[in-house]
Each structure stands twice: as structure tokens, then as C-alpha cells.
Amino acid sequence: MSVPTKNKKLIAWVNEIAAMTTPEKIIWCDGSTEEYDRLMAEMVESGMAIKLNEKLRPNSFAFNSDPSDVARVEGRTYIASVKEEDAGPTNNWIDPVELKKIMTEKYTGCMKGRPLYVIPFSMGPIGSPIAKIGIEITDSPYVVVNMHTMTRVSTKVYDLLGTDGDFIPCLHSVGSPLEPGQKDSRWPCAPIEEKYIAHFPEENLIWSYGSGYGGNALLGKKCLALRIASAMAGREGWMAEHMLILRFTNPEGKKYHIAAAFPSACGKTNLAMLQSTVPGWKVETIGDDIAWMKPGKDGRLYAINPEAGFFGVAPGTSEGSNPMALASCSRDAIFTNVVVTEDKDVWWEDMGKECAGGTDWLNRPWKPGMKDADGKKILGAHPNSRFTAKAELCPVICPDWEDPEGVPIDIFVFGGKRTSVMPLVHEAFDFEQGVYMGATASSEPTAAALDLGNVSLRFDPFAMTPFIGYHGGDYMQHWFDMGEMLGDKAPKVFYVNWFQKDGKRFVWPGFGENSRVLKWMCDRVEGKVDAIETPIGMMPANDDLAKGLDLAKEDWERLMKVDTVAFKKTLEDAKVYLAKFGDKLPKKMTEQLEKLEKRLG
Ligand code: GTP
Ligand code: SPV
Ligand code: MN
Numbered sequence: 242m243s244v245p246t247k248n249k250k251l252i253a254w255v256n257e258i259a260a261m262t263t264p265e266k267i268i269w270c271d272g273s274t275e276e277y278d279r280l281m282a283e284m285v286e287s288g289m290a291i292k293l294n295e296k297l298r299p300n301s302f303a304f305n306s307d308p309s310d311v312a313r314v315e316g317r318t319y320i321a322s323v324k325e326e327d328a329g330p331t332n333n334w335i336d337p338v339e340l341k342k343i344m345t346e347k348y349t350g351c352m353k354g355r356p357l358y359v360i361p362f363s364m365g366p367i368g369s370p371i372a373k374i375g376i377e378i379t380d381s382p383y384v385v386v387n388m389h390t391m392t393r394v395s396t397k398v399y400d401l402l403g404t405d406g407d408f409i410p411c412l413h414s415v416g417s418p419l420e421p422g423q424k425d426s427r428w429p430c431a432p433i434e435e436k437y438i439a440h441f442p443e444e445n446l447i448w449s450y451g452s453g454y455g456g457n458a459l460l461g462k463k464c465l466a467l468r469i470a471s472a473m474a475g476r477e478g479w480m481a482e483h484m485l486i487l488r489f490t491n492p493e494g495k496k497y498h499i500a501a502a503f504p505s506a507c508g509k510t511n512l513a514m515l516q517s518t519v520p521g522w523k524v525e526t527i528g529d530d531i532a533w534m535k536p537g538k539d540g541r542l543y544a545i546n547p548e549a550g551f552f553g554v555a556p557g558t559s560e561g562s563n564p565m566a567l568a569s570c571s572r573d574a575i576f577t578n579v580v581v582t583e584d585k586d587v588w589w590e591d592m593g594k595e596c597a598g599g600t601d602w603l604n605r606p607w608k609p610g611m612k613d614a615d616g617k618k619i620l621g622a623h624p625n626s627r628f629t630a631k632a633e634l635c636p637v638i639c640p641d642w643e644d645p646e647g648v649p650i651d652i653f654v655f656g657g658k659r660t661s662v663m664p665l666v667h668e669a670f671d672f673e674q675g676v677y678m679g680a681t682a683s684s685e686p687t688a689a690a691l692d693l694g695n696v697s698l699r700f701d702p703f704a705m706t707p708f709i710g711y712h713g714g715d716y717m718q719h720w721f722d723m724g725e726m727l728g729d730k731a732p733k734v735f736y737v738n739w740f741q742k743d744g745k746r747f748v749w750p751g752f753g754e755n756s757r758v759l760k761w762m763c764d765r766v767e768g769k770v771d772a773i774e775t776p777i778g779m780m781p782a783n784d785d786l787a788k789g790l791d792l793a794k795e796d797w798e799r800l801m802k803v804d805t806v807a808f809k810k811t812l813e814d815a816k817v818y819l820a821k822f823g824d825k826l827p828k829k830m831t832e833q834l835e836k837l838e839k840r841l842g
Pocket of ligand 1: 503504505506507508509510511512529530552553554556557558562739740747750751752755
């Protein structure tokens with residue numbers, strides 16, 4: 242195969258990696274439909290992919306991962322900065338020299354019997370000033386097809402690089418070499434204790450080994466666009482955040498742009514595409530997972546979505562909860578760890594329709610209602626099963642979603658899953674308190690990461706705990722610095738919780754009805770509605786936003802309750818948590834904490 246680039250660094254790097262990993266051949270990818278179709282056909286042939294019913298789900302495929310390789314592995318994710326103090330309590334630090342030694346041993350000969358694919362991709366529109374070029378080397382064809390959808394893979398990237406252009410090298414291997422004649426497993430990967438998801442922030446370098454799954458393997462996403470980019474953004478004065486971006490337009494045509502950070506599997510994809518129930522107001526999607534933001538010439542903060550697709554949580558996605566996500570994966574989609582039905586379509590729990598049966602995510606015959614030996618219901622889809630869908634297929638994708646200038650952010654929202662204590666919505670008194678709210682955000686764990694252990698609640702600053710590429714204290718300080726830079730043009734900050742429960746029942750209807758809360762925020766931006774001051778922030782002065790909902794008075798009261806005793810307890814937990822940031826905890830965090838303590842009395 243001829244080499245489609247003259248870029249010196251790229252050619253040297255590919256040669257160096259090929260010498261180390263000894264693949265059977267090198268394939269330079271071009272991002273074409275022909276390439277996608279060819280790889281899918283090969284994977285169907287090998288048994289890795291299942292072609293879905295062309296009539297029901299055109300050009301779509303299902304995969305089942307190895308049961309041990311179903312989510313990100315935070316305990317195996319490393320920030321290998323040169324100095325230990327440049328990584329913080331949210332990171333696993335390891336000396337880069339030592340880590341490279343360990344990983345080089347693993348990488349040596351690891352692609353034996355497999356092709357090495359070179360994927361040229363852009364995060365952000367190709368050629369836009371805010372975009373970043375990455376090259377991923379991988380031995381996984383599953384990664385190549387997913388990268389086609391999630392990023393912009395194109396030979397234009399080679400052209401753009403020229404002979405001397407720079408790029409972010411992203412090395413990936415499933416860590417499962419094949420001996421001559423050895424039959425490949427359906428989903429090759431390495432055991433958990435051999436997996437490494439490694440980042441070298443000073444070199445803008447990513448090395449991933451042993452996992453084929455989403456955030457561990459599609460290196461443009463969490464590794465580049467969040468961990469490496471957050472470290473760059475901290476150095477360069479911009480922001481790389483785990484945030485959805487949406488446009489909310491009122492009946493008069495005024496546009497508001499909202500960026501919201503919720504932890505993994507806590508509702509970003511859903512909010513990004515919500516069907517507004519507020520008459521005349523509509524939501525358009527710009528991004529569902531990652532926002533890159535820079536101050537513009539007018540001093541406001543502008544956001545772009547660096548991705549080209551959605552890697553969304555499947556379970557719970559239904560016509561009722563998120564019809565726009567379903568439409569996005571109605572064709573050209575990839576499904577990982579869902580049920581493949583008898584008529585070769587897909588199904589998952591809470592999809593809102595019946596399933597006659599099929600094969601489950603472990604590739605076993607499966608029928609709804611099946612129980613295991615202990616009488617527990619056997620799930621058909623893994624709780625972290627995902628769809629990979631093209632953003633352009635989303636019926637409510639914003640016409641400006643690829644504008645290289647980005648959209649000006651009016652509102653930041655933080656949140657997480659809290660079954661109690663956190664009210665439906667409260668507003669920060671000012672940006673600095675907003676930073677405190679973001680920095681002390683907490684959530685109950687979800688299925689998006691494998692190895693969080695048996696914790697009931699974890700602090701998750703800015704929903705970035707697993708994704709901050711440098712010291713978390715410096716990262717918090719960076720948020721304060723951005724606020725200072727933006728001054729009175731900084732977005733207004735809110736905190737939401739859709740997840741309060743009364744026994745098993747969600748108190749707030751959520752999903753489309755969340756538009757009521759977004760509208761309240763926009764009205765606050767305009768100074769159109771009153772709010773009352775509470776110790777934790779400003780809150781709706783009346784129940785207008787819930788008018789017309791079938792919500793009992795006690796439910797509304799529960800949603801709006803500021804439980805000072807519980808908040809004081811949270812404050813004590815926050816003190817213990819924040820102490821982990823040591824000298825690097827910004828003074829402003831301590832100030833905010835003291836102010837909150839005083840307000841709580
Ligand atoms: P990542 O892709 O992991 O970063 O997650 P995400 O934040 O995009 O999560 P997503 O929107 O896919 O939500 C995950 C889960 O939250 C699904 O099970 C949803 O059904 C549920 N969910 C989302 N919004 C709401 C809501 O308003 N109310 C309730 N009760 N559940 C919700
Ligand atoms: C997340 O876990 O926050 C995701 C899915 O968005 S993954 O890309 O697998 O990290
Ligand atoms: Mn995410």
C-alpha cells in the first residue's frame with residue numbers, strides 16, 4: 242500500500258510503532274464509505290459483527306464485547322506527567338519513563354497477526370482554527386469504524402499536515418497478538434490488570450493498551466478531547482469540558498446557548514436532544530458529551546462540539562424519553578452490547594417496546610423475563626450498552642453545529658444523580674459560587690465506569706473526575722481564572738437534579754419536562770422572573786414552572802426543599818474531599834466554603 246502522506250513525523254512514528262508491534266501489514270485509512278463497508282464486511286465474515294435487518298435498520302451493525310471489557314476503567318487510567326505534582330488526587334500518576342518501559346514491553350509484538358490501521362482524524366471541523374488533528378494507530382477494525390462516525394476521518398487530514406504539520410499521536414492496541422493459525426476471539430482484549438489507558442500531557446501523547454471499548458479505545462474522545470485537551474486548555478487559557486451544548490430558542494426567536502456538565506450516564510445525551518414541552522420553545526442539539534470553549538472577540542465564551550457523532554447510553558432510550566436519539570440511530574448505526582432480536586433488530590431495557598426474544602449482550606439465547614439461578618432478572622442489554630450514531634442524522638441537530646466560531650454560551654449547568662437532598666434547581670449568586678458548585682458536584686455511581694467499587698456517592702468536580710488531565714486544584718483555579726477573564730460576560734451558573742426519588746418513583750417527571758427548568762433559567766438571565774434567596778443559592782419563588790404538571794404539592798415541596806441539616810453534612814464531606822487537593826486547592830474554594838457554612842448557620 243502506498244503511503245498517502247509526506248509528513249515526516251507521521252511516517253517516522255508509524256515506522257517506529259510498526260517495528261515495535263510487528264503487525265502483519267499497515268493500512269492507511271482514508272475515511273471513505275468504501276473503507277467502512279469493507280471493514281464491516283470483514284467483521285461480519287469473522288463473526289465479530291452482526292449485520293442488522295437492512296429493512297428495519299439500514300446499514301447498521303451490532304457487536305458484543307468481551308464481558309470484562311464493557312466500560313471505561315478508571316483504575317487503569319493514568320496521567321504520566323513528568324512531575325508528580327502536576328497530576329492530582331483525581332488522577333493515577335505514574336512516572337512517564339517507568340510507564341513507557343512497562344507499556345513498551347506490552348506493545349512489543351502485540352499486533353502480531355493483525356493489521357495496523359492508521360486513522361487520520363480531526364476533532365472539530367477539518368481546518369477550523371479550533372480543531373485538533375490526531376492520528377490513531379490501532380489494531381482494531383471496530384475502532385476504525387467507530388472513529389469514522391465519532392470523528393472526522395479523512396485524507397484531507399494528511400493534506401493539512403503537509404510535510405511538517407503537527408498532530409496528536411494516539412496509539413492503541415487491543416493487546417491480543419495472534420499466533421499463526423490461531424483463531425481470533427470475537428472481541429480480543431487483555432485482562433483488566435494488563436490494561437493501560439495512558440496520557441503523557443507534556444508530549445500531547447496517548448498510549449492505550451488492552452481494551453477495545455469506547456472511551457478506552459476511541460482515543461479522540463475522552464483521551465484527546467478531554468484529558469489531553471484539558472491540560473492544553475489549562476496552559477493556553479481555554480476550556481475542554483465534559484458538557485453537552487444545546488440551543489434553546491424562545492417563541493420570539495431569541496436563542497440561548499446552554500452548556501451542561503453531568504457525570505457519565507447522568508443525562509447529557511437526553512438533555513441535549515430534549516423535546517420541549519414549553520409551548521413555542523425548542524431545543525436544537527450542538528453536542529452531547531464534550532465542549533471546547535474559548536473567549537471570542539466580543540469577550541463572551543464560545544463553544545464547539547469537537548465530535549461528529551454520539552456514543553450514547555442505550556438502555557432507557559425510548560420514543561418517550563429520547564425520540565431524537567432513536568432517530569439518530571435509525572440507520573448507519575453501530576450498537577455495542579445490546580439484544581439482537583429474532584428479526585435482527587436491536588432492543589434494550591426500557592426501550593418502550595416489547596421484545597419477543599433474541600440473543601443477549603453475552604450472545605446467549607434470551608427472552609424477556611428470564612431469571613438466573615438466584616431468581617434475579619437477566620438483563621438483555623448491558624447497562625452501559627451504547628449506540629454509535631452520526632450527529633448529522635439527529636433530526637434536531639442545530640444548523641450551526643459545525644460553525645468553527647462556535648456558539649456563545651449564556652448558561653452553565655451542573656448536576657448529577659442524587660436521589661435526595663439536591664433540589665430540582667438552584668442558581669449561583671455569582672460565577673465564583675458557581676465554580677464552587679461545579680467543583681463540589683456529586684453523583685451516585687453509574688455503569689459507565691467498571692471499577693468504582695461500592696460507593697454510594699462520589700464527588701465529581703465539573704463531571705470531570707475521570708477526565709482532568711492535570712492537577713485538579715490547578716483545574717479548579719483555571720475555572721476561577723476563566724471567570725475573571727470573562728467578567729460580567731461570564732455565563733450564569735445553575736445546578737439541577739432530575740433524580741430525586743420517593744421510594745422507586747422519580748419525583749420529577751424529567752426528560753422533555755426539563756425544558757420547564759431551562760426556560761426558568763433563561764427567564765432568570767433576562768431578569769423576568771423572581772427568585773428567592775436560600776442558603777445554597779437562588780431558587781424559584783413560586784411553582785409556576787410546574788404549572789399543568791400532575792405533581793402533588795408535597796412533591797413540589799420535596800423538589801424545592803433546602804435541607805440545611807443534610808447540606809451541612811455534605812459540607813463536612815466536601816471539606817474532607819477538598820483537603821485531598823492540598824496546597825493546590827484555590828483560596829477562593831475555601832472562601833466559598835466558609836461563606837456557605839455561614840449561610841447554612
Ligand atoms: P455519557 O455518555 O456516559 O457521558 O452519559 P450522558 O450524560 O450522556 O447520559 P444519558 O443522557 O445517556 O443518560 C443516562 C441515563 O439517565 C439514561 O438511563 C436515561 O434514561 C437517564 N435520564 C436522562 N435524563 C433523565 C431525566 O430527566 N429523568 C430521569 N429519571 N432519568 C433520566
Ligand atoms: C462516558 O463514560 O462519559 C462516555 C462513554 O461518554 S465513553 O466514551 O465510553 O467514555
Ligand atoms: Mn461522557
